[in-house]
Amino acid sequence: MDKNQEPGREDILKAAKRIQPSLNRTPILTCSFIDAVVGATVFFKCENFQKAGAFKSRGATNALLSYDSYDIKNGVATHSSGNHAAALARAAQLKHIPAYIVMPENSSKIKVEAVKGYGGKITFCKPTLVSREEKLNEVLNETNAFEIHPYNNYAVIAGQATAALELIEDLPGLDTIVSPVGGGGLLSGTALAAHYFSSTTKVIGAEPSGADDAYQSFYQKKFIPSINPDTVADGLRTSLGSLTFPIIRHLVSDIITVNDHATIEAMKMVWERMKIIIEPSSSVALAMVIKHKHRFAGQKIGIIISGGNVDLMHLPWL
Amino acid sequence: MDKNQEPGREDILKAAKRIQPSLNRTPILTCSFIDAVVGATVFFKCENFQKAGAFKSRGATNALLSYDSYDIKNGVATHSSGNHAAALARAAQLKHIPAYIVMPENSSKIKVEAVKGYGGKITFCKPTLVSREEKLNEVLNETNAFEIHPYNNYAVIAGQATAALELIEDLPGLDTIVSPVGGGGLLSGTALAAHYFSSTTKVIGAEPSGADDAYQSFYQKKFIPSINPDTVADGLRTSLGSLTFPIIRHLVSDIITVNDHATIEAMKMVWERMKIIIEPSSSVALAMVIKHKHRFAGQKIGIIISGGNVDLMHLPWL
Numbered sequence: 001m002d003k004n005q006e007p008g009r010e011d012i013l014k015a016a017k018r019i020q021p022s023l024n025r026t027p028i029l030t031c032s033f034i035d036a037v038v039g040a041t042v043f044f045k046c047e048n049f050q051k052a053g054a055f056k057s058r059g060a061t062n063a064l065l066s067y068d069s070y071d072i073k074n075g076v077a078t079h080s081s082g083n084h085a086a087a088l089a090r091a092a093q094l095k096h097i098p099a100y101i102v103m104p105e106n107s108s109k110i111k112v113e114a115v116k117g118y119g120g121k122i123t124f125c126k127p128t129l130v131s132r133e134e135k136l137n138e139v140l141n142e143t144n145a146f147e148i149h150p151y152n153n154y155a156v157i158a159g160q161a162t163a164a165l166e167l168i169e170d171l172p173g174l175d176t177i178v179s180p181v182g183g184g185g186l187l188s189g190t191a192l193a194a195h196y197f198s199s200t201t202k203v204i205g206a207e208p209s210g211a212d213d214a215y216q217s218f219y220q221k222k223f224i225p226s227i228n229p230d231t232v233a234d235g236l237r238t239s240l241g242s243l244t245f246p247i248i249r250h251l252v253s254d255i256i257t258v259n260d261h262a263t264i265e266a267m268k269m270v271w272e273r274m275k276i277i278i279e280p281s282s283s284v285a286l287a288m289v290i291k292h293k294h295r296f297a298g299q300k301i302g303i304i305i306s307g308g309n310v311d312l313m314h315l316p317w318l
Numbered sequence: 319m320d321k322n323q324e325p326g327r328e329d330i331l332k333a334a335k336r337i338q339p340s341l342n343r344t345p346i347l348t349c350s351f352i353d354a355v356v357g358a359t360v361f362f363k364c365e366n367f368q369k370a371g372a373f374k375s376r377g378a379t380n381a382l383l384s385y386d387s388y389d390i391k392n393g394v395a396t397h398s399s400g401n402h403a404a405a406l407a408r409a410a411q412l413k414h415i416p417a418y419i420v421m422p423e424n425s426s427k428i429k430v431e432a433v434k435g436y437g438g439k440i441t442f443c444k445p446t447l448v449s450r451e452e453k454l455n456e457v458l459n460e461t462n463a464f465e466i467h468p469y470n471n472y473a474v475i476a477g478q479a480t481a482a483l484e485l486i487e488d489l490p491g492l493d494t495i496v497s498p499v500g501g502g503g504l505l506s507g508t509a510l511a512a513h514y515f516s517s518t519t520k521v522i523g524a525e526p527s528g529a530d531d532a533y534q535s536f537y538q539k540k541f542i543p544s545i546n547p548d549t550v551a552d553g554l555r556t557s558l559g560s561l562t563f564p565i566i567r568h569l570v571s572d573i574i575t576v577n578d579h580a581t582i583e584a585m586k587m588v589w590e591r592m593k594i595i596i597e598p599s600s601s602v603a604l605a606m607v608i609k610h611k612h613r614f615a616g617q618k619i620g621i622i623i624s625g626g627n628v629d630l631m632h633l634p635w636l
Binding site for chain 2: 027048049053110268271272275276277278308312313315317318
């Protein structure tokens, strides 16, 4: 694919084919209790069962497998405290190239261990965006590695689109697909997949009210950055990117916010009723659907469960 | 089936057919991380995804669907603080008969809510076996309900056997199946299923060392009751029954104990790595396999994950 061009139909189909041998086709689960709560039929696309525990493996793997091997011969690098770090380390391991990961020194031990487990080379930095970017630049200069941004990258977006592609293939005729929105990689990919493969399906973004930059940007029709985000959904604190925002603005039907209390309740409901581990960032989507259930009454709704990486020593309801 | 005769091949096949429309054929999951830890290939039969969150639905549903409607026209009754209570309430709801459940007054709120959610009629008692049995007798006298014992009942055992039957159907040639053992309903059913449908597969019971009555009974070749059981595995504190012990003694290859520390570690490993919720009683089986991995090196092992009903407010590692 052309790195500088928005992914089209063929780019998404090729991404799906490219990543298929290395990743899981994740299951789609349902829960009669939750259907009764919502008053609709909800299909959960379970990326918590994806390799490295989140959809992020799709984007990182597609990027590394689609780039010219010469361009990434010195390895790849990113700054991330979360799922993209482990996903990139795993993808680099598949390509037998190093992955340099800049992580804030206060990153959770389990996330650090996950990156190390996939052979990632970690450089710690102070937990500020300035320090992360400075340290990443140092690493890039020292190693000549290729930066793989967690979402502002068309190959990553095409990879993330494959989650919704699989959902659409397995379940034609969905009325709505809901995806959480942080930097917008998953939401823009989902919107592209629906646009090309299920044009009657609406795509809606769900965002924490304490980190509502996508909601603000969508309605003010201009980029509004995330300033002092305050939410339990640690994967959704980032701002939209220059590549993700235009796709979202063009193809997403709505962005709706929900507060952390509802997110934690939804997370606990899924753990108790579905017996699966989902992370707070994933729970935002169900929380929003429950809170706004009158908008979805009787629909067939797909919800993308973005990941299942949770620090089990610190659960948000305890 | 004949209520008074040990389930045979046909009884188990009929039970599977009988319960199939009302229950889930649960998935079988694998985890490459756990395979590497054990040095074997482990297949998890996930009864945590069963209706009412545990294999207990198989036995309760088979009993209620196989009994003469006249015998149970006044409803069914049991004493249980655990998964059998919810399973029986759900099965009775399917038959449109009442389920009278005697529960200790200190039962967890979530288990009480589950029974109520399936329409069960709860009578509370003191948290002693004497009080439970006295109160159940009162209820039986008042209601003329039919008692459905959680494990000492051949129709229940035939139902529990269907979990291993499905595992064997989906995965021929397993070397070993491991099941946790409390009262022995699941373990005796598993042993019968292997005996009739996969006679080269060994069946091993895993038991908490703090509640090792099955281990003691198995090796002393006589019934030894569980006295003052002390284990985090709340479903495994009961003693073997007069119907389950002979089957276990005859058909089970071994019973191996494991301590609670290892059980809690195994439970956390499954939550973290497989992203599924399993209860402590289920974790005993994996903990035993990890601790004794030299015995299972290179094997194809089936582990029955018995259930996923956990009080999320009180996790054993916190």
